[in-house]
Amino acid sequence: MAQPDPSPVPAPVHVVQLTDAHLFADPAGTLLGLATRDSLRHVVEQVRREQPRIDLLLCTGDLSQDASVASYEAFRELTAVFDVPTRWLPGNHDEAQVMAQVAPQLVQAVTDIGAWRIVMLDSAVVGSTHGFLEPAQLATLQTALAxxxxxxxxVCxxxxxxxxxxxxxxxxxxxxxxxxxxLLGRHPQVKAVLWGHIHQEWDELRDGLRLxxxxxxxxxxxQRSEDFKVSEEPPGYRWLRLHADGRIETGVERARDYVVRLDFNSPGY
Structure with missing residues (x-):
């Protein structure tokens, strides 16, 4: 009789990424006529239907459009239904200090879970739209990887x-x-870099690193636009399965029940 395997394969870590919610203090706040709290609510419900297990929720910036306390409180409340460990990092529309004021326990640079270490980096530049990793952030990353x-x-x-x-x-x-x-080239244990900001899906393999x-x-x-241009694709999220052997399974799902109606005469992004 065959003997049972004494070392069962560990279950992967189930991760969900939400990004670029652009919430306002005003519950009715919109971007190009789209009500951002309503669209986030639809995506959250989509996640709840499709992802019965979530071990970690990653929220990768621009959670707010106006960096208000009320907008971060709304984001925290709308995502609290998952009741799982959650991590936030700031984007160019965010204020890191306000985020930390509202949810200090969610703003952590390093999280160990299963066979994985998640590193959340602050690439926001105060008063600017572009990103830059200050020496302190690079030092945090170097220490976390070492x-x-x-x-x-x-790395996020x-x-x-x-x-x-x-x-x-x-x-x-x-x-x-x-x-x-x-820096990443010196640390082969890094398997992927994950980000937001571009409001579209991207999946590329570069020198063995998943982007x-x-x-x-x-x-x-x-996608592939020369000038600012939006699409009418539904909002979405990403799921990831982080396996104990370093493999990553991932995909993007969209809230197909959400009807996108844009108003190009309203204030833009």
Whole structure:
């Protein structure tokens, strides 16, 4: 009789990423006529239907449009239904100090879960749209990776560190991406970099490293556009399965029941 395997394979870590909600203090606040709290609510319900298990929720910036206490409280309340460990990082529309005031327990740079270490980096530049990783952030990353031991690592930030083929987005990406790549190149335990900001899906393999971005929970930017352009794709989220052997399964799902109606005469993004 065959003997049972004494070392069963550990279950993967189930992660969900929400990004770029752009909530306002005003519950009726809109971007291009789209009510951002309503679209986030639809995405949250989509996640609840499709992801019966979530071990960690990652929220990768621009949670707010106006950096108000009320907007962060609304985001926290709308996502509290998951009742799982949650991590926030700031985007260019956010105020890190206000985020920390509202939810200090959610703003943590390093999270160990299963066989993985998650590193959340602040790439926001006060008063600017582009991103930059200050020396303190790079030092945090270096220490986190050096002390990761046998854990695989997922690195998260808000701004895109690669060219995504949208000319108008390129200048507002991560301005010192070369420094990030040099650091990551010294740490093969890093399996993926995950970000928001670009309001569209991105999935690229670069020198064995998975590069991932995720649609916004509100308006979407058109892919491969020279000038600012939005699409009428529904809002969405990303799910990830982080396996104990370092493999990553991931995909993007969209709130297909949400009807996108944009008003191009309203104040823009």
């Amino acid at each position: 002390e990761a031991g046998e854990r695989h690592c997922l 930030c808000h701004h895109q560190p690669v060219d995504i083929g949208c000319a108008w987005i390129a200048p507002i990406g991560l301005h010192n991406a070369d420094e990030l790549w040099q 991932l971005a995720t649609p916004s929970t509100c308006i979407q930017f058109a």
